[in-house]
Amino acid sequence: MKTEKVVDHIVDWLKKYATNAKVNGFVVGVSGGIDSAVTSTLCAKTGFPTLCIEMPIHQAASHVSRAQEHIEQLEKRFDNVTATRVDLTPVFEEFKTEVSLDGSQTTVDMALANTRARLRMTTLYYYAGLLGRLVAGTGNKVEDFGVGFYTKYGDGGVDLSPIADLLKSEVYEVGKYLQVPNSIIVAAPSDGLFGDARSDEDQIGASYPELEWAMSMDDQGKVADDFDGREKKVFEIYKKFNGANKHKMIPIPVCEIPKNYL
Known part of the structure:
Protein backbone atom coordinates (compact mmCIF):
# COMPACT_ATOMS: atom_id res chain seq x y z
CA MET A 1 0.00 0.00 0.00
CA LYS A 2 1.22 3.50 -0.87
CA THR A 3 0.57 4.79 2.62
CA GLU A 4 1.49 8.43 2.09
CA LYS A 5 -0.76 8.65 -0.97
CA VAL A 6 -3.61 6.96 0.92
CA VAL A 7 -3.29 9.43 3.79
CA ASP A 8 -3.16 12.43 1.46
CA HIS A 9 -6.17 11.12 -0.45
CA ILE A 10 -8.29 10.68 2.70
CA VAL A 11 -7.30 14.08 4.09
CA ASP A 12 -8.14 15.74 0.77
CA TRP A 13 -11.47 13.86 0.65
CA LEU A 14 -12.33 15.05 4.15
CA LYS A 15 -11.45 18.64 3.28
CA LYS A 16 -13.61 18.62 0.16
CA TYR A 17 -16.54 16.99 1.92
CA ALA A 18 -16.47 19.45 4.80
CA THR A 19 -16.12 22.41 2.43
CA ASN A 20 -19.03 21.28 0.25
CA ALA A 21 -21.16 20.57 3.32
CA LYS A 22 -20.36 24.07 4.63
CA VAL A 23 -19.58 22.76 8.13
CA ASN A 24 -17.10 23.95 10.73
CA GLY A 25 -15.10 20.76 11.23
CA PHE A 26 -15.32 17.29 12.70
CA VAL A 27 -16.29 15.47 15.87
CA VAL A 28 -14.68 12.10 16.63
CA GLY A 29 -15.23 9.68 19.48
CA VAL A 30 -11.84 8.54 20.81
CA SER A 31 -11.80 5.16 22.51
CA GLY A 32 -8.12 4.28 22.86
CA GLY A 33 -8.26 1.97 19.83
CA ILE A 34 -6.44 2.11 16.51
CA ASP A 35 -9.47 3.01 14.36
CA SER A 36 -10.49 6.09 16.35
CA ALA A 37 -6.84 7.13 16.70
CA VAL A 38 -6.28 7.00 12.94
CA THR A 39 -9.60 8.69 12.14
CA SER A 40 -9.05 11.55 14.59
CA THR A 41 -5.51 12.11 13.30
CA LEU A 42 -6.70 12.20 9.69
CA CYS A 43 -9.37 14.74 10.63
CA ALA A 44 -6.78 16.80 12.47
CA LYS A 45 -4.54 16.85 9.39
CA THR A 46 -7.28 18.62 7.40
CA GLY A 47 -6.73 21.79 9.40
CA PHE A 48 -10.45 21.94 10.16
CA PRO A 49 -11.40 22.24 13.84
CA THR A 50 -11.52 18.71 15.26
CA LEU A 51 -13.14 17.86 18.57
CA CYS A 52 -12.07 14.57 20.15
CA ILE A 53 -14.55 13.24 22.69
CA GLU A 54 -13.76 10.60 25.27
CA MET A 55 -16.98 8.95 26.51
CA PRO A 56 -16.27 6.36 29.21
CA ILE A 57 -18.99 4.07 30.51
CA HIS A 58 -17.44 1.82 33.18
CA GLN A 59 -14.42 1.77 30.86
CA ALA A 60 -11.42 -0.50 31.36
CA ALA A 61 -8.49 1.52 32.75
CA SER A 62 -6.25 0.53 29.85
CA HIS A 63 -8.74 1.96 27.34
CA VAL A 64 -8.98 5.23 29.25
CA SER A 65 -5.22 5.69 29.53
CA ARG A 66 -4.66 5.00 25.81
CA ALA A 67 -7.41 7.42 24.80
CA GLN A 68 -5.97 10.14 27.02
CA GLU A 69 -2.44 9.55 25.75
CA HIS A 70 -3.61 9.85 22.15
CA ILE A 71 -5.66 12.99 22.78
CA GLU A 72 -2.76 14.68 24.59
CA GLN A 73 -0.48 13.84 21.68
CA LEU A 74 -2.93 15.24 19.13
CA GLU A 75 -3.40 18.48 21.07
CA LYS A 76 0.36 18.98 21.10
CA ARG A 77 0.73 18.23 17.39
CA PHE A 78 -2.27 20.13 16.02
CA ASP A 79 -3.52 23.58 16.99
CA ASN A 80 -6.95 22.79 15.51
CA VAL A 81 -7.60 19.90 17.92
CA THR A 82 -9.61 20.30 21.11
CA ALA A 83 -10.94 17.64 23.43
CA THR A 84 -13.59 17.03 26.01
CA ARG A 85 -14.55 14.18 28.30
CA VAL A 86 -18.17 13.21 28.84
CA ASP A 87 -18.60 10.58 31.54
CA LEU A 88 -21.70 8.69 30.43
CA THR A 89 -21.61 6.19 33.29
CA PRO A 90 -24.29 8.00 35.37
CA VAL A 91 -26.52 8.30 32.28
CA PHE A 92 -26.11 4.61 31.52
CA GLU A 93 -26.87 3.61 35.10
CA GLU A 94 -29.97 5.82 35.19
CA PHE A 95 -31.12 4.30 31.88
CA LYS A 96 -30.91 0.83 33.44
CA THR A 97 -33.27 1.87 36.23
CA GLU A 98 -35.96 2.87 33.72
CA VAL A 99 -36.01 -0.20 31.44
CA SER A 100 -36.80 -3.87 31.89
CA LEU A 101 -33.78 -6.07 32.53
CA ASP A 102 -35.81 -9.26 32.15
CA GLY A 103 -34.38 -11.90 29.84
CA SER A 104 -31.35 -14.11 29.64
CA GLN A 105 -28.09 -12.64 30.89
CA THR A 106 -26.64 -12.90 27.38
CA THR A 107 -29.41 -10.94 25.70
CA VAL A 108 -29.50 -8.30 28.45
CA ASP A 109 -25.73 -7.86 28.32
CA MET A 110 -25.78 -7.47 24.52
CA ALA A 111 -28.69 -5.02 24.60
CA LEU A 112 -26.89 -2.93 27.21
CA ALA A 113 -23.63 -3.08 25.24
CA ASN A 114 -25.42 -1.68 22.20
CA THR A 115 -27.03 0.94 24.41
CA ARG A 116 -23.57 2.18 25.39
CA ALA A 117 -22.71 2.68 21.73
CA ARG A 118 -25.99 4.52 21.10
CA LEU A 119 -25.47 6.83 24.06
CA ARG A 120 -22.09 7.71 22.61
CA MET A 121 -23.59 8.36 19.18
CA THR A 122 -26.15 10.69 20.78
CA THR A 123 -23.35 12.56 22.53
CA LEU A 124 -21.31 12.94 19.34
CA TYR A 125 -24.31 14.33 17.48
CA TYR A 126 -25.11 16.70 20.32
CA TYR A 127 -21.68 18.30 20.00
CA ALA A 128 -21.78 18.15 16.20
CA GLY A 129 -25.08 20.01 16.23
CA LEU A 130 -23.84 22.48 18.79
CA LEU A 131 -20.72 23.31 16.80
CA GLY A 132 -21.96 22.81 13.25
CA ARG A 133 -19.65 19.88 12.54
CA LEU A 134 -19.71 16.40 11.05
CA VAL A 135 -19.45 13.14 13.00
CA ALA A 136 -16.57 11.17 11.52
CA GLY A 137 -17.01 7.39 11.70
CA THR A 138 -14.23 5.08 12.82
CA GLY A 139 -15.26 1.79 11.21
CA ASN A 140 -12.86 -0.13 8.98
CA LYS A 141 -13.70 -2.30 5.95
CA VAL A 142 -13.75 -5.63 7.81
CA GLU A 143 -16.10 -4.32 10.48
CA ASP A 144 -18.36 -2.27 8.22
CA PHE A 145 -18.66 -4.56 5.20
CA GLY A 146 -17.35 -7.95 6.33
CA VAL A 147 -18.60 -9.09 9.71
CA GLY A 148 -20.78 -6.09 10.60
CA PHE A 149 -19.03 -5.76 13.94
CA TYR A 150 -20.59 -2.50 15.06
CA THR A 151 -23.79 -1.23 16.61
CA LYS A 152 -26.59 -0.13 14.29
CA TYR A 153 -27.28 3.54 15.08
CA GLY A 154 -24.42 3.41 17.56
CA ASP A 155 -20.89 3.58 16.17
CA GLY A 156 -22.60 2.89 12.83
CA GLY A 157 -24.44 6.22 13.08
CA VAL A 158 -22.08 8.70 11.42
CA ASP A 159 -21.96 11.39 8.75
CA LEU A 160 -18.98 10.07 6.83
CA SER A 161 -16.53 7.16 7.01
CA PRO A 162 -12.91 8.07 6.24
CA ILE A 163 -11.33 4.63 6.79
CA ALA A 164 -14.16 2.26 5.78
CA ASP A 165 -12.31 1.23 2.60
CA LEU A 166 -9.23 0.17 4.57
CA LEU A 167 -8.71 -3.31 5.97
CA LYS A 168 -7.68 -3.51 9.62
CA SER A 169 -4.08 -4.30 8.65
CA GLU A 170 -4.06 -1.22 6.44
CA VAL A 171 -5.43 0.91 9.27
CA TYR A 172 -2.47 -0.20 11.39
CA GLU A 173 -0.09 0.70 8.57
CA VAL A 174 -1.62 4.15 8.33
CA GLY A 175 -1.51 4.45 12.12
CA LYS A 176 2.22 3.83 12.19
CA TYR A 177 2.75 6.39 9.43
CA LEU A 178 0.67 8.93 11.38
CA GLN A 179 2.73 8.26 14.54
CA VAL A 180 -0.19 6.98 16.60
CA PRO A 181 1.08 6.12 20.12
CA ASN A 182 2.69 2.70 20.29
CA SER A 183 0.47 1.72 23.21
CA ILE A 184 -2.45 1.81 20.77
CA ILE A 185 -0.58 0.05 17.96
CA VAL A 186 0.24 -2.96 20.15
CA ALA A 187 -3.06 -3.17 22.03
CA ALA A 188 -5.51 -5.95 21.20
CA PRO A 189 -8.50 -4.49 19.28
CA SER A 190 -11.56 -4.11 21.51
CA ASP A 191 -14.96 -2.46 21.12
CA GLY A 192 -14.99 -1.55 24.82
CA LEU A 193 -18.73 -2.11 25.14
CA PHE A 194 -18.70 -4.45 28.12
CA GLY A 195 -16.69 -2.47 30.63
CA ASP A 196 -13.79 -4.89 30.60
CA ALA A 197 -10.73 -5.61 28.46
CA ARG A 198 -12.20 -8.40 26.31
CA SER A 199 -10.90 -8.20 22.76
CA ASP A 200 -12.72 -8.29 19.44
CA GLU A 201 -11.13 -11.69 18.82
CA ASP A 202 -12.57 -12.97 22.10
CA GLN A 203 -16.03 -12.00 20.88
CA ILE A 204 -15.77 -13.01 17.23
Whole structure:
Protein backbone atom coordinates (compact mmCIF):
# COMPACT_ATOMS: atom_id res chain seq x y z
CA MET A 1 0.00 0.00 0.00
CA LYS A 2 1.22 3.50 -0.87
CA THR A 3 0.57 4.79 2.62
CA GLU A 4 1.49 8.43 2.09
CA LYS A 5 -0.76 8.65 -0.97
CA VAL A 6 -3.61 6.96 0.92
CA VAL A 7 -3.29 9.43 3.79
CA ASP A 8 -3.16 12.43 1.46
CA HIS A 9 -6.17 11.12 -0.45
CA ILE A 10 -8.29 10.68 2.70
CA VAL A 11 -7.30 14.08 4.09
CA ASP A 12 -8.14 15.74 0.77
CA TRP A 13 -11.47 13.86 0.65
CA LEU A 14 -12.33 15.05 4.15
CA LYS A 15 -11.45 18.64 3.28
CA LYS A 16 -13.61 18.62 0.16
CA TYR A 17 -16.54 16.99 1.92
CA ALA A 18 -16.47 19.45 4.80
CA THR A 19 -16.12 22.41 2.43
CA ASN A 20 -19.03 21.28 0.25
CA ALA A 21 -21.16 20.57 3.32
CA LYS A 22 -20.36 24.07 4.63
CA VAL A 23 -19.58 22.76 8.13
CA ASN A 24 -17.10 23.95 10.73
CA GLY A 25 -15.10 20.76 11.23
CA PHE A 26 -15.32 17.29 12.70
CA VAL A 27 -16.29 15.47 15.87
CA VAL A 28 -14.68 12.10 16.63
CA GLY A 29 -15.23 9.68 19.48
CA VAL A 30 -11.84 8.54 20.81
CA SER A 31 -11.80 5.16 22.51
CA GLY A 32 -8.12 4.28 22.86
CA GLY A 33 -8.26 1.97 19.83
CA ILE A 34 -6.44 2.11 16.51
CA ASP A 35 -9.47 3.01 14.36
CA SER A 36 -10.49 6.09 16.35
CA ALA A 37 -6.84 7.13 16.70
CA VAL A 38 -6.28 7.00 12.94
CA THR A 39 -9.60 8.69 12.14
CA SER A 40 -9.05 11.55 14.59
CA THR A 41 -5.51 12.11 13.30
CA LEU A 42 -6.70 12.20 9.69
CA CYS A 43 -9.37 14.74 10.63
CA ALA A 44 -6.78 16.80 12.47
CA LYS A 45 -4.54 16.85 9.39
CA THR A 46 -7.28 18.62 7.40
CA GLY A 47 -6.73 21.79 9.40
CA PHE A 48 -10.45 21.94 10.16
CA PRO A 49 -11.40 22.24 13.84
CA THR A 50 -11.52 18.71 15.26
CA LEU A 51 -13.14 17.86 18.57
CA CYS A 52 -12.07 14.57 20.15
CA ILE A 53 -14.55 13.24 22.69
CA GLU A 54 -13.76 10.60 25.27
CA MET A 55 -16.98 8.95 26.51
CA PRO A 56 -16.27 6.36 29.21
CA ILE A 57 -18.99 4.07 30.51
CA HIS A 58 -17.44 1.82 33.18
CA GLN A 59 -14.42 1.77 30.86
CA ALA A 60 -11.42 -0.50 31.36
CA ALA A 61 -8.49 1.52 32.75
CA SER A 62 -6.25 0.53 29.85
CA HIS A 63 -8.74 1.96 27.34
CA VAL A 64 -8.98 5.23 29.25
CA SER A 65 -5.22 5.69 29.53
CA ARG A 66 -4.66 5.00 25.81
CA ALA A 67 -7.41 7.42 24.80
CA GLN A 68 -5.97 10.14 27.02
CA GLU A 69 -2.44 9.55 25.75
CA HIS A 70 -3.61 9.85 22.15
CA ILE A 71 -5.66 12.99 22.78
CA GLU A 72 -2.76 14.68 24.59
CA GLN A 73 -0.48 13.84 21.68
CA LEU A 74 -2.93 15.24 19.13
CA GLU A 75 -3.40 18.48 21.07
CA LYS A 76 0.36 18.98 21.10
CA ARG A 77 0.73 18.23 17.39
CA PHE A 78 -2.27 20.13 16.02
CA ASP A 79 -3.52 23.58 16.99
CA ASN A 80 -6.95 22.79 15.51
CA VAL A 81 -7.60 19.90 17.92
CA THR A 82 -9.61 20.30 21.11
CA ALA A 83 -10.94 17.64 23.43
CA THR A 84 -13.59 17.03 26.01
CA ARG A 85 -14.55 14.18 28.30
CA VAL A 86 -18.17 13.21 28.84
CA ASP A 87 -18.60 10.58 31.54
CA LEU A 88 -21.70 8.69 30.43
CA THR A 89 -21.61 6.19 33.29
CA PRO A 90 -24.29 8.00 35.37
CA VAL A 91 -26.52 8.30 32.28
CA PHE A 92 -26.11 4.61 31.52
CA GLU A 93 -26.87 3.61 35.10
CA GLU A 94 -29.97 5.82 35.19
CA PHE A 95 -31.12 4.30 31.88
CA LYS A 96 -30.91 0.83 33.44
CA THR A 97 -33.27 1.87 36.23
CA GLU A 98 -35.96 2.87 33.72
CA VAL A 99 -36.01 -0.20 31.44
CA SER A 100 -36.80 -3.87 31.89
CA LEU A 101 -33.78 -6.07 32.53
CA ASP A 102 -35.81 -9.26 32.15
CA GLY A 103 -34.38 -11.90 29.84
CA SER A 104 -31.35 -14.11 29.64
CA GLN A 105 -28.09 -12.64 30.89
CA THR A 106 -26.64 -12.90 27.38
CA THR A 107 -29.41 -10.94 25.70
CA VAL A 108 -29.50 -8.30 28.45
CA ASP A 109 -25.73 -7.86 28.32
CA MET A 110 -25.78 -7.47 24.52
CA ALA A 111 -28.69 -5.02 24.60
CA LEU A 112 -26.89 -2.93 27.21
CA ALA A 113 -23.63 -3.08 25.24
CA ASN A 114 -25.42 -1.68 22.20
CA THR A 115 -27.03 0.94 24.41
CA ARG A 116 -23.57 2.18 25.39
CA ALA A 117 -22.71 2.68 21.73
CA ARG A 118 -25.99 4.52 21.10
CA LEU A 119 -25.47 6.83 24.06
CA ARG A 120 -22.09 7.71 22.61
CA MET A 121 -23.59 8.36 19.18
CA THR A 122 -26.15 10.69 20.78
CA THR A 123 -23.35 12.56 22.53
CA LEU A 124 -21.31 12.94 19.34
CA TYR A 125 -24.31 14.33 17.48
CA TYR A 126 -25.11 16.70 20.32
CA TYR A 127 -21.68 18.30 20.00
CA ALA A 128 -21.78 18.15 16.20
CA GLY A 129 -25.08 20.01 16.23
CA LEU A 130 -23.84 22.48 18.79
CA LEU A 131 -20.72 23.31 16.80
CA GLY A 132 -21.96 22.81 13.25
CA ARG A 133 -19.65 19.88 12.54
CA LEU A 134 -19.71 16.40 11.05
CA VAL A 135 -19.45 13.14 13.00
CA ALA A 136 -16.57 11.17 11.52
CA GLY A 137 -17.01 7.39 11.70
CA THR A 138 -14.23 5.08 12.82
CA GLY A 139 -15.26 1.79 11.21
CA ASN A 140 -12.86 -0.13 8.98
CA LYS A 141 -13.70 -2.30 5.95
CA VAL A 142 -13.75 -5.63 7.81
CA GLU A 143 -16.10 -4.32 10.48
CA ASP A 144 -18.36 -2.27 8.22
CA PHE A 145 -18.66 -4.56 5.20
CA GLY A 146 -17.35 -7.95 6.33
CA VAL A 147 -18.60 -9.09 9.71
CA GLY A 148 -20.78 -6.09 10.60
CA PHE A 149 -19.03 -5.76 13.94
CA TYR A 150 -20.59 -2.50 15.06
CA THR A 151 -23.79 -1.23 16.61
CA LYS A 152 -26.59 -0.13 14.29
CA TYR A 153 -27.28 3.54 15.08
CA GLY A 154 -24.42 3.41 17.56
CA ASP A 155 -20.89 3.58 16.17
CA GLY A 156 -22.60 2.89 12.83
CA GLY A 157 -24.44 6.22 13.08
CA VAL A 158 -22.08 8.70 11.42
CA ASP A 159 -21.96 11.39 8.75
CA LEU A 160 -18.98 10.07 6.83
CA SER A 161 -16.53 7.16 7.01
CA PRO A 162 -12.91 8.07 6.24
CA ILE A 163 -11.33 4.63 6.79
CA ALA A 164 -14.16 2.26 5.78
CA ASP A 165 -12.31 1.23 2.60
CA LEU A 166 -9.23 0.17 4.57
CA LEU A 167 -8.71 -3.31 5.97
CA LYS A 168 -7.68 -3.51 9.62
CA SER A 169 -4.08 -4.30 8.65
CA GLU A 170 -4.06 -1.22 6.44
CA VAL A 171 -5.43 0.91 9.27
CA TYR A 172 -2.47 -0.20 11.39
CA GLU A 173 -0.09 0.70 8.57
CA VAL A 174 -1.62 4.15 8.33
CA GLY A 175 -1.51 4.45 12.12
CA LYS A 176 2.22 3.83 12.19
CA TYR A 177 2.75 6.39 9.43
CA LEU A 178 0.67 8.93 11.38
CA GLN A 179 2.73 8.26 14.54
CA VAL A 180 -0.19 6.98 16.60
CA PRO A 181 1.08 6.12 20.12
CA ASN A 182 2.69 2.70 20.29
CA SER A 183 0.47 1.72 23.21
CA ILE A 184 -2.45 1.81 20.77
CA ILE A 185 -0.58 0.05 17.96
CA VAL A 186 0.24 -2.96 20.15
CA ALA A 187 -3.06 -3.17 22.03
CA ALA A 188 -5.51 -5.95 21.20
CA PRO A 189 -8.50 -4.49 19.28
CA SER A 190 -11.56 -4.11 21.51
CA ASP A 191 -14.96 -2.46 21.12
CA GLY A 192 -14.99 -1.55 24.82
CA LEU A 193 -18.73 -2.11 25.14
CA PHE A 194 -18.70 -4.45 28.12
CA GLY A 195 -16.69 -2.47 30.63
CA ASP A 196 -13.79 -4.89 30.60
CA ALA A 197 -10.73 -5.61 28.46
CA ARG A 198 -12.20 -8.40 26.31
CA SER A 199 -10.90 -8.20 22.76
CA ASP A 200 -12.72 -8.29 19.44
CA GLU A 201 -11.13 -11.69 18.82
CA ASP A 202 -12.57 -12.97 22.10
CA GLN A 203 -16.03 -12.00 20.88
CA ILE A 204 -15.77 -13.01 17.23
CA GLY A 205 -13.62 -16.12 17.58
CA ALA A 206 -11.15 -15.08 14.87
CA SER A 207 -8.43 -12.46 14.51
CA TYR A 208 -8.57 -9.60 12.03
CA PRO A 209 -5.86 -11.13 9.79
CA GLU A 210 -7.98 -14.30 9.68
CA LEU A 211 -11.13 -12.31 8.92
CA GLU A 212 -9.37 -10.39 6.16
CA TRP A 213 -8.37 -13.72 4.60
CA ALA A 214 -11.93 -15.04 4.88
CA MET A 215 -13.32 -11.84 3.37
CA SER A 216 -11.01 -12.18 0.38
CA MET A 217 -11.98 -15.84 -0.06
CA ASP A 218 -15.67 -14.95 0.08
CA ASP A 219 -15.11 -12.28 -2.57
CA GLN A 220 -13.65 -15.03 -4.77
CA GLY A 221 -16.81 -17.10 -4.36
CA LYS A 222 -15.29 -19.74 -2.12
CA VAL A 223 -17.42 -21.86 0.24
CA ALA A 224 -16.61 -23.53 3.57
CA ASP A 225 -16.13 -26.95 1.99
CA ASP A 226 -13.20 -25.55 0.00
CA PHE A 227 -11.22 -25.51 3.25
CA ASP A 228 -10.48 -27.68 6.24
CA GLY A 229 -9.10 -27.31 9.76
CA ARG A 230 -8.69 -23.79 11.11
CA GLU A 231 -9.30 -22.20 7.72
CA LYS A 232 -12.72 -23.85 7.45
CA LYS A 233 -13.60 -22.75 10.98
CA VAL A 234 -12.58 -19.14 10.31
CA PHE A 235 -14.49 -19.05 7.04
CA GLU A 236 -17.59 -20.36 8.80
CA ILE A 237 -17.22 -17.71 11.51
CA TYR A 238 -16.93 -15.01 8.86
CA LYS A 239 -19.98 -16.22 6.95
CA LYS A 240 -22.03 -16.49 10.14
CA PHE A 241 -21.35 -12.88 11.13
CA ASN A 242 -21.66 -11.62 7.56
CA GLY A 243 -25.07 -13.24 7.17
CA ALA A 244 -26.43 -12.32 10.60
CA ASN A 245 -25.34 -8.68 10.28
CA LYS A 246 -26.31 -8.12 6.65
CA HIS A 247 -29.17 -5.88 7.81
CA LYS A 248 -26.57 -3.37 9.01
CA MET A 249 -24.77 -3.24 5.68
CA ILE A 250 -27.67 -2.67 3.30
CA PRO A 251 -30.05 0.29 2.98
CA ILE A 252 -33.07 0.28 5.28
CA PRO A 253 -35.79 -1.80 3.58
CA VAL A 254 -38.67 0.31 2.31
CA CYS A 255 -42.10 -1.19 1.74
CA GLU A 256 -42.98 0.12 -1.71
CA ILE A 257 -46.70 0.53 -2.29
CA PRO A 258 -47.97 -0.59 -5.72
CA LYS A 259 -48.93 2.44 -7.81
CA ASN A 260 -52.44 1.11 -8.38
CA TYR A 261 -52.96 1.13 -4.57
CA LEU A 262 -52.38 4.86 -4.38
